[in-house]
Amino acid sequence: MTTDIGRLHGSTPLTRRTVLAGAAAGVTVTAVTGAAPEGAVARSRARAQEGARAFTYAYNYVTKSVDPHNAGDNPSMVGVRQMYEGLVDFKPGTFEVEGVLATGWTISDDGLTYTFTLRKGVLFHDGTTFDSAAVKRSYERLFALGLSPAVVVKDRVTAIDTPDPTTVVVTVTEPFAPLLTTLFMAFIVSPSALDANDGGDQAQTWLADNSAGTGPYMLESWARDASLSMVQFEQYWRGWERADHIQRIDIRYVTELVTQAQLVTQGEVDMASSVPVDELVSMIEDDALWVINETGLVEYLVRLDNTRPPLDDLNFRKAIAAAFDYPTTITELLLGFGAIPRGYVPMRYVSHNPEIGEEVFDLDAAREYLAASAYPDGTSFTCTYIEGVEVQRVASEYWQAMLSQIGIDLQLNPQQWATMVERSTSPETRDNSGWFAFNYGQKDETFAQWSTLSSKSAVAWGNYGYTNPEVDALLDEALRTVDDARRIELLRQVQQLARDDVATVNAMISNDKLVSSKRVTTYYYEPAAPTIPLFYHYGVS
């Protein structure tokens, strides 16, 4: 199996034509007129004309680390992804894996050996040359630190060989389907920089204030809790041919979402990562802005522990699922910026089972299921959600109100995330059910589904007690299946089983919403990594 690298040519400018095309493909970019304060666009333009093509991004989380092997969370990955590259990445706008620092790869018939051919002529930010030794050294550091999401492959990798400077051979213990998508997060660092700045901590201190990757941007400054600034790496291997390439990136941490809305409206920032939905409604009327509304990638669901009463009763689970008011949640809570799910995997994912129908709210059916259950007069159960996540709180309260109409008492138990996870690891402390956002956290569909539904899941914040040996077996097989078509077939079977078994209450699909100024001329939505955009593919006027 061989995949050749494809260069990104002819990026897509955001024009009305693109908007329509995007809408047809399930992508909506809305531009409208009206309420921009006077001078906002002019100021944005003036700022752009000050010098380099600068791009300012308002982001609602704070970067924890800019060390590529210490970036386990999205807020850190947003910066790291601009400065570092792995052997592979996702092709812009798709779930397809393409070579980046690898020009191609082959997988042995038994699925145990991956041979990567490396790109020649790639330079690190420190001017040294990228080769196979850099890959080996970076992977060793990544495994030793144990803080990158890519460390999940550590126990599966038995050898990393470098027969020559442009070849790396990775041998695994057993076939592991998510290997390639996981290597997307295994970033390569200059070995010379690591050696020169080791400092007894594997250069962690040095890499907190410097970059040594091959990525398109270099770290300029990181004012912790305030902003992260990066500048163009002139010798970047892909070059800077487009006229609208961003030359300088400023990520500003703006935790207040209302403030983000104000900033982008005023032209103070070029793109806001998160804007409250009620603000979006008015921003659609603003002629100076693009409102980008991408469907179907983040699904909020409630995982059910089917090993303990009362959720060990299938009819009871069916009753509580039917009592969830899906349409009202989408229209009133998400103000239409969402969709009713079809199963627990968001519809846009490649492995989504298209035969699974939309979730249905039906209180009469809920009463019938309850009557057929071991709890015909109703009972109570508990549900936890992350304290401070409003969408989970409000949806829980809607659900609580509906359940009370059929005699079920839902006891809500908000928790801090870390507490919630801690409690979820043991049946003694976890609630009967718990909210979860199914997204591309693992950057791999197979791993995401395995970690969420398999009772063998090794991921701490994965399975919530749900147990079904048939599902476990299918997921294990999917994890070992390198053949894409077969794996997708297996995952679709899992989704059907999970639906029949009511493993989860699939509450809502929340759209990804971005607002940008019209200075942004080129934009790609990356379904495989929606929260960590690669700004090299973007453009500004």
Added chain:
Amino acid sequence: MISYLVRRIVGTLFVVLGITVLTFVISHIVPADPALAAAGQNATKEQIAIIRENLQLDRPLPVQYWDYLTGLVQGDLGRSIQTHRPILDDIKTFLPATLELAFVTMVLYTLVGVPLGFLAAIRRGLVDKATSALTVAGVAIPPFWLALVLQLLLFATWDILPYGGRLSTGVAAPEPITHMYTVDSLLRGQWRVFGDSLLHLILPAITLALGRLAVIVRVTRRCVRDNALEDYVRTARAKGLTEGSVLSRHILRNSLIPILTMIGLQTGWLLSGAIVIEVIFSWPGMGQYAVNAINYSDFPAVMGVTLVVALIFVAINFVIDLSYRVIDPRMSLE
């Protein structure tokens, strides 16, 4: 004086010890696992176990506490779980922003609040009523609401002040000396940076000052009125002193002790309680750092922040106690 200093220092040591015990116990009994927070959402149980071992969270609590104390004696507050840096370095990064904001806020409410309270005390009528209205509003308006309204009006609508942050995009921070941008830019003669950093201070400082202003005005007004009725004031006037002299040298001076106490307490509050304002105005100070540390279950950082804030409180109280003696030589430090 020396015995007083020794007693204060010994007392401070006990305060610090008490705080370390409290923060350590509280942070270790809450059901949240810092190793899990550090490992991230997709971590395996094995990864979490390794991190727990690396962070030495798998050892008995008394051993962990003893190590923490011995580190503290050597000036080592530990390493942050979220930033992976020494906590002392993190505090050096974030504290100056909070100090800068707190100082400007303190200057603002002191320079406005004390004269206003004084005026309200000696001039009844419209001035007093207006001041009362201001103080009621200052106490009643929630700071987060005021912050959002000020942003909406002065940034989003009239566009005359920046929304927050310490500097505009594209304006580079001055080379650090004190890490306070206004001070550093002045020292380095970077006037544009100075102007920009000053502009960014206005909204958060006004928001923070209004609530404190109300308290200072009320305390000043009350003290000045009480002192104005004292016998020594009547005596001063009977001696033929001018009204200005009576007001400044007798009434105001004697009113200063409770006012100073209140200013000190309010400043201590600013250093520990400006969290909401720092978040709304994206002000990268200790408040933001503390919020992130709490959300991340970064207990060493939470303990470090608590300890530093407590020390600042102790230091402020100490300075205020010393100032009593300067204001009123009759007062004994004993």
